[in-house]
Amino acid sequence: MSEQHAVHDEHQQNEDWHVRGCAAFDKRTGGAQKTRLGHLRAVLTSADRMWDNEKTLTYCFIKPVGTKIQQNKVKEVIKEWESYVNIKFKFLAGRNATIRIAFEEDEGSWSYIARDIEGIPAREATMNLGWISTDPEITEEDRGVILHEFGHSLGYLHEHQSLRRSEKITLDEEAVLEFYMRTQHWTKEEVRQQILDVYNDKEVSSFSAIDLTSIMMYYMPKEMNLERIEVKPNNVLSETDKAFGFLNYPFIKTKSPRPEWTITHALDVANVQGDSRQRILNEFEQGDWRGVRTELALWSLNEKAIAIKTRLQNKGGVVGNQQQPVVVA
Numbered sequence: 307m308s309e310q311h312a313v314h315d316e317h318q319q320n321e322d323w324h325v326r327g328c329a330a331f332d333k334r335t336g337g338a339q340k341t342r343l344g345h346l347r348a349v350l351t352s353a354d355r356m357w358d359n360e361k362t363l364t365y366c367f368i369k370p371v372g373t374k375i376q377q378n379k380v381k382e383v384i385k386e387w388e389s390y391v392n393i394k395f396k397f398l399a400g401r402n403a404t405i406r407i408a409f410e411e412d413e414g415s416w417s418y419i420a421r422d423i424e425g426i427p428a429r430e431a432t433m434n435l436g437w438i439s440t441d442p443e444i445t446e447e448d449r450g451v452i453l454h455e456f457g458h459s460l461g462y463l464h465e466h467q468s469l470r471r472s473e474k475i476t477l478d479e480e481a482v483l484e485f486y487m488r489t490q491h492w493t494k495e496e497v498r499q500q501i502l503d504v505y506n507d508k509e510v511s512s513f514s515a516i517d518l519t520s521i522m523m524y525y526m527p528k529e530m531n532l533e534r535i536e537v538k539p540n541n542v543l544s545e546t547d548k549a550f551g552f553l554n555y556p557f558i559k560t561k562s563p564r565p566e567w568t569i570t571h572a573l574d575v576a577n578v579q580g581d582s583r584q585r586i587l588n589e590f591e592q593g594d595w596r597g598v599r600t601e602l603a604l605w606s607l608n609e610k611a612i613a614i615k616t617r618l619q620n621k622g623g624v625v626g627n628q629q630q631p632v633v634v635a
């Protein structure tokens with residue numbers, strides 16, 4: 307949808323789901339230690355949490371199974387991800403698929419993250435799509451919700467919780483707490499967990515630098531940050547979403563259905579340069595997707611470390627134990 311055509315009603319509708327928020331369930335407890343090894347372990351665990359490349363992920367619908375129209379919207383929209391990640395989604399009749407989708411209207415939209423799904427009891431949903439309209443046409447909102455929740459299923463985290471968020475926006479914590487406690491009826495702790503906590507302590511974001519146009523970024527009214535930036539509703543995959551999809555799930559033996567998406571294009575979009583780029587290309591040429599993913603994770607960690615260090619230097623701050631940058635060459 308181009309912004310020029312965003313009539314008031316559509317905008318309102320788009321705002322709604324983002325405002326309702328999405329709870330990405332984190333099955334892991336405890337945080338990585340704030341140590342050199344802790345940071346490293348966190349980022350590698352994050353990469354390790356993703357599915358094996360070239361996997362066929364089955365999905366099914368479980369009660370409440372939704373309408374045929376709702377189900378068909380899911381089947382149609384998830385094809386979009388298949389152009390950028392070397393994963394196939396396959397529908398299974400019955401209830402025994404890996405990704406089990408329910409359409410419980412009162413539960414909002416949420417998903418477990420990647421291989422955390424394997425730990426969910428077989429009869430339980432791993433994803434809920436509470437806001438898919440029953441109208442025949444796939445709305446922008448439908449598309450956004452489905453792409454976002456399947457993003458979690460692929461291992462993407464919330465971009466608004468990126469460690470590097472503060473380079474662009476500073477959340478007004480009081481405004482955020484007030485807003486989500488009022489509109490979502492979340493507790494203070496839930497707002498902290500879902501919105502305010504940066505992944506610094508326990509997790510790292512999917513990307514290196516923050517991408518406000520990511521499908522994994524929430525809509526954010528300008529009142530919620532000190533820079534007064536309005537983050538518009540994102541209902542399509544950003545170029546960065548696509549690039550990181552490709553780099554984590556690379557097309558090595560086969561080609562992406564979108565031929566412009568090659569390893570070099572993905573590296574260009576993600577702006578991976580220098581030695582890291584060469585190491586990723588080497589792994590790719592050897593056909594080792596695990597190597598590609600690991601090198602990408604190390605590059606991402608390194609970029610974050612450099613960003614933290616630069617920020618601290620600019621502030622003239624002392625680099626203390628808590629924020630010791632980890633530079634992995």
Ligand SMILES: [Zn+2]
Pocket residue numbers: 328329330454455458464
């Ligand atoms: Zn989410």
